Amino acid sequence: MVRVLAVLAVVLALGLAQRAEVSVGSPFGVQGGLRFPLVPLLLDGRVYGGAGLEALGGGADLLLKVPLTDLYLGLGAFYGTGPALTLPQDARGQGGVRAVLGTWLNLPLPFVGVYLELHPVYYLFPAPGFGLGGAVGLSVGF
Template sequence: MRRVLAVLAVALALGLAQRAEVSGGSPFGLQGGVRLVLVPFLVEGRLYAGTGAGASGGGADLLLKLPLTDLYLGLGGFLGTGPSLTLPQEGRGQGGVRAVLGTWLNLPLPLLGVFAELHPTYYPATGGLGLGGGIGVSLGF
């Protein structure tokens, strides 16, 4: 039943998505996802999944776009497994909460965007803090 719900959620997200994204960086290395417009020109949602040498998993972010700028702020959560997320308790996945500080890089390309982000992260299971980042390419529909 869980797999059916997961497939249904992904299919609905792809149907409602405004942008498809591929990025490299925290928390999972190589990630793919979609952005959904929740409030036009103001609030977006992002769903992503990824895998890398250190971890694999997925998450969701709620992003607030700052009007008249290319900046956005957000808050999200993720759940994953792998040595980079589970040290010192290797093998037991964990989740985290992250803030997102991002900007779009101004490139004169139609329907194609490049973005850079910083991710201050909190791991509730261990009480640890971290700082990550990422850079990605976004294809608009």
């Protein structure tokens, strides 16, 4: 039953998704995910999962687009089975909340976008702490 629900959730997410994304950076190393509109031209949702040398995990973000710019801001949460990637190294944790500060790079590629993100992170466990991460990603529109 759990497997059927997981497959159903993935199929429905693919049906609602606007873009597929792959990024390298925090929190887990290499991530793959889906971005879908919640409020057209204003608010997107993103779900992702990833794997790195030390961690495996996933998370979700709400991303607010800044009108008339290529910038977006967001809040999200994540959880993994190992330490996430951020600086300083002693602030690494397995789960927490993060802010997302991102921008799209203006490249003349149809249906393909490249983005950069900065992630201020507050780890909730195994020990509370702050960290700072970042990511660069490739996004393909459907």
